[in-house]
Amino acid sequence: MPPVLYLIDGHALAYRTYFALASAGERLQTHSGEPTAGIYGFASVLMRILEQDRPDYLAVAFDTGKTFRNDMYPAYKATRAKMPDDLRAQIDHIRQIVDAFNLPRLEKEGVEADDVLGSIAKQAVEHGLGVKIITGDRDLLQLVNDRIIVNLAGNKLSEARDFTAADVVETLGVRPEQVIEYKGLVGDKSDNIPGVPGVGEKTATSLLERYPTLEDIYAHIDEIKGAMRAKLEAGRESAFLSRDLATIRTNVAISLDLEKARANDLNLPAVEAIFRELEFRTLIARLAKLAPGYQPPAASAAGGQLSLFGVPITQVGQSETFANHYSVVNTPEALKELQQALAGAECLAVDTETTGVDPLRAELVGISLAVVEGQGYYIPVGHRTGEPQLKLDEVRSALLPAFTDPKLPKYGHNVKYDLLALRRAGLDLAPIRFDTMIAGFLIDPASRSLGLKDMSEDYLNLTMTHIEELIGKGKNQITMAEVPIERAAGYAAADAEITLRLVGPLRKGMAERQAEKVFETVEMPLVPVLAMMEQNGIALDLDFLKQMSTELTNRLVEIESEIYRTVGYHFNLNSTQQLSDVLFKALGLLPPDPRKKTASGHFSTSADILEELRGQHPAVDLILEYRELSKLKSTYVDALPLQINPDTGRVHTSFNQTGSVTGRLASSDPNLQNIPTRTELGRQVRRAFIAAPGYRLLSVDYSQIELRIVAAMSGDEAMRQAFLAGQDIHAATAAAIQNVPLEQVTKDQRRNAKAINFGLIYGMSSFGLSRSTGLTLAEAENFVKAYFAQFPGVRRYLDEVRKQASQRGYVETLLGRRRYFPNLKSGANPNMRAREEREAINAPIQGTAADIMKLAMIALPGALQQAGLHARLLLQVHDELVLEVPENELQGTAGVVKDIMENAYPLSIPLETEARSGISWGELQPFA
């Protein structure tokens, strides 16, 4: 194999990784607020290449200013979004890193990095080298041939992949050398290359299959029929110009001194200094491993310095390389050994393999355990491969003592899942002391990479096998039960082992961010409570839903034909785009606010727009009714029965503790936190949620908990007095603003005051307020002014929160749950800034309410048991708890629940609750 020259496209890679990290929710920055996502992305890819590929030669190309393409076509890249300012500033750091690695920088005035890469690549091939180009820019694919491959970054850092000529054909449908012809036809929106108007991807690939180049197409233009031919003829000039723009030059006068590109003499202290300055801690750790083991390519055959188990890090978790470090427990002897290990254990990490994603339906396939780092156990119990495995009964009695040992703390990743799966198999797990997913969430609530695989990369720098490598994906997916034990074991044991290994770094991470208190007093104790609620589930009145569905269908059919009749023709009512055309083109209605665009360029048809169009055409009212009914039918009435668990006959929602950045729970499968309540018809759906025979549903909700929290946290006297006096807070607000006695507040005044109170909680602007109230912007501004004049403490509090958010970079709830706002510190653009300021105001209010509710939920089961009551907690809807209560215990239970909720976390303002009960969620009556 010839030596290989690695060429990195510096800008494209920084750009791509910047957005990859941003879209993954990472807001990378240093302590002082300097954004680093682009640098980090670039540096980690560079490190990965040095560690894993050991390139013979490596150089990095950069763009410089305007290029000859702008002379050819002034609009070139004119529409491309300007590079974000904070990324631009990062490019210089990237250049420094390249220098510190002693790698050549390739740049030339007047040409793009693409052209530099193309030219150098061509020269290298002529010298007999292989070339690999690392970029984020698909255009480079045109350079691929049998000596040049391109590694293209994906939407996530881990999704980069190599493209050979065959890969290009498979992905784009054309050969690499045809990429420019393809661009000539299709153009490129992001570079503002026009192409041939009207020719899309499909047309272009099929044309290029028959005629390999533009020249061939136009030479045979008479073989092409109809409209396509006309389009091609009209776009002829544009096609050739576009192709020229898209063509990467390979004859740029630039040269590379290969000796300088030998990737073997990085200036370690310089790199480390830069990484330290940028606070790339994990990269520094990798550096230490890289430097001593790094040999000139000729002598690098020994290798092996990068490993944890003596294998390259990419292979950890794959069974063949993990083989010495896990045991399959499928004999009585092995089980005995495991029991002995458990007896001496100080902690126990647990993971389960099941046949599905719903823990209340899936079957248990195997249990993984780890008690020390570097060693894992896999206990198969449900493999359907005919291989020997222990009986579940034996496993259960062997494990139960340790699993329920009060002195043995249990760890897991999303451990609520495993708890439920184990319970269904007759096991249990307590006490649960550490959930790595929740810990990761508290360290960064905005993180979208809380999967075990992601966290393993982020915190341990270990790449794990993905489950799809075992069970496949799509329609050929099998379940874990069909995977041979030996193949499953390495993967499964690694899950428990990695979980165990994550605990240390996560504790440290939580300590740095002072998240331990919320973790230990709120989130971890909540896990078993939520598991219990999910297990309980809630009963549905199926007959009622069936009848409702029929009635809705009938009415929908009526409305639909009525709409088609008034409009004059048929169209797809459920397509918002078609609807927009019908209303604003065919019917000629004027969009009330023509600025209200949608991303696809259509006018919005949202309910508030339609609301304004009422009366202008009979179809409008009908559409609004249609929308309401079809939403109800598809989302609730027809969907809920499908979610009933056949074993229990009830629906078991899943509560996610890591779903909401503010600390609220999120409910899914089905979401029982958005069952309608605001309209009469919607409320009907709630009637389908019923109590079991002999039971009643009891609902207790906090009244105005968020405003009470504002009053307490801000200490605003006027607001506190209103609450202490037990006044209707919205009316009291209106009275204060309008300066009228409380009794004289009109409905309108109260409604506006209510809107501003809500706006307050949501950090809303005058603009938002005017939208939600129908006041003019000026009126809304005056209203806000009057509000703050009456509640000066609230204003001070809001200013304080904003200041804290921008100075410290985070805000926190009363219990210390934090939400981070790195962009406020670094002064991002005004839009983002305003958005984050609103989020910063909302987070402590909503988050404190969420914390208090969680504390109540944790305290409740013990209090009920203490009182000898048998109520079951079923649902939490942010400020409401729903329980199923034996009829004769209603009164006592209501008292306990109210007491627990009202005293969960004492504020300087009393928390009040309201209890209601009934046989269904839809017809609850206040308690006597």
Next chain:
DNA sequence: TCCCGCGG
């Protein structure tokens, strides 16, 4: 993927 709409 976007748009819309349900809840708090």
Next chain:
DNA sequence: CCGCGGGA
């Protein structure tokens, strides 16, 4: 403001 889900 924060979510989840249906449908094109």
